Amino acid sequence: MWIYEKKLQYPVRVEKCDVGMARYLNAQYGGPDGELAAALRYLNQRYTMPTKKAQGLLTDIGTEEMAHLEIIATLVYKLTKGVSPEELRKAGLGGHYAHHDNALFYTDANGVPWTAAYIQATGDPITDLHEDMAAEQKARATYEHLINLTDDPGVKDALRFLREREVVHFQRFGEALNDVQDFVQHKRCY
Amino acid sequence: MTREQRQMLRCLQELEFVAIDLNLFLDTHPTDRAALQDFKRVSEELHKLKMAYEAKYGLLTVTGYGPDRYPWNWIEAPWPWELEY
Numbered sequence: 001m002w003i004y005e006k007k008l009q010y011p012v013r014v015e016k017c018d019v020g021m022a023r024y025l026n027a028q029y030g031g032p033d034g035e036l037a038a039a040l041r042y043l044n045q046r047y048t049m050p051t052k053k054a055q056g057l058l059t060d061i062g063t064e065e066m067a068h069l070e071i072i073a074t075l076v077y078k079l080t081k082g083v084s085p086e087e088l089r090k091a092g093l094g095g096h097y098a099h100h101d102n103a104l105f106y107t108d109a110n111g112v113p114w115t116a117a118y119i120q121a122t123g124d125p126i127t128d129l130h131e132d133m134a135a136e137q138k139a140r141a142t143y144e145h146l147i148n149l150t151d152d153p154g155v156k157d158a159l160r161f162l163r164e165r166e167v168v169h170f171q172r173f174g175e176a177l178n179d180v181q182d183f184v185q186h187k188r189c190y
Numbered sequence: 191m192t193r194e195q196r197q198m199l200r201c202l203q204e205l206e207f208v209a210i211d212l213n214l215f216l217d218t219h220p221t222d223r224a225a226l227q228d229f230k231r232v233s234e235e236l237h238k239l240k241m242a243y244e245a246k247y248g249l250l251t252v253t254g255y256g257p258d259r260y261p262w263n264w265i266e267a268p269w270p271w272e273l274e275y
Contacts, residue, residue, distance in 0.1 A: 006250050006270060009210075010203060013275035056217040064210060074271040154275075168211065175218035 002063070009067040010161045012074045013154035019091035021150050022079035023109055028146065028162070029072045030106030030114035033138035039065035041119040041135065045128045051183050054125060054176040058132075061169050068162055075158060076104055126184065129177040136170035191273055195247050202243055205236045 028034040042062035049055045080088070080102060088097045095111055106114035120131055143163035147156055191199075212229040219225060244255045248267030256263055 003251055003253075006248075006267065007199065007202065008270045008273075009207070011200065011275050012271075053218050053220070057214065060210075060213055060217055064214075070270065077271045168214065172214050172218055179218065 002066075008071055008074060009064070010071055010158060012071055012078065012158050014075065014078045015152045015154055017081065017083055017087075018079050018150070018152060018155075019083055019087050019093060021152070021155060022076045023091055023093055023096075024146060024149050025072055025076050025079070025109075026107050026111075027109040027142055028139070029069070029076060029104070031108035031142070032118040033135055033142055034108070034114075035065050035069040035072055035139075036106055036114055037118045038062075038135060038139065039069060040116075041121075042132065044119070045121050045132070048121065048123050048128070049125050049180070051125075051176075051179050053179045054129065057172055057176045061172065064165070064169075068165065071158060071162065073104055075155060079155075125180045126177065129173055129180060133170055133173045133177070136166045136173065140166040140170070191275065196275060198239075198243055198246070202236070202239055205232055205239060208232045209236055 026034075030036055039062050042058045042065065046055050046058035046062065049058060083102070085094075085097050088094060088102075093111075096105070096107070099105070108114075120128070122128055122131075140163055143159050143166065147159045147163070150156060150159075209229065209232045212225055212232065216222065216225055216229060240250055241255045244250055245257055249256050249264050252264050
């Protein structure tokens, strides 16, 4: 089970509305290497992990990704708060407005809806952990692109925090991978 | 949000960040005594600060430490996306 805590993992402050940036941030909301994909990927793969370290890590990182999803959502919400359909249209979100008004929706930066086809669970723990490490690197690269797309110091600050977490998760997944590789080798000896 | 609340929330977020990072580290280093000791210390500090924050600014979790439960006050304090920093 999960228990909701009524606060963000990291404070989100934005200077002013920026509809274009909100659109780009969708990359990390409902995009292929975004936070929704990360949370659902890890929390689903954990059932077929053979070691305690890997099970624990996927549970805890999957949970942290939910908190990151909330940070991205808050950024998108604040950057588009009270903007008119005309402003959404100018930033290329006319189609979004047609379908969703000012609601948030799980799409990538181009409006393509999230799909489970973005993520995998092969049942092979070594393969899955390699996917997770690649996902963290892809998310890190995406955060760097997003940081380059904004001048807002508050938005940059939150994105830098999220970028750094991808680096830490990559490191921890590497350690879990070593543990699983040891386990598999040990099993073969018998 | 007042300056005082912002500072207290910031402290809470800092402490919880340390706890989360240590949590992940300990998942793959379960016998690291120094990290375990840090985790214990931070968890205790975090627990105390959460109680103090909830008494002043409202519940963080639905079973948290509020001074008065009438009327139902979980829904009263602003949600995280509504807070202005």
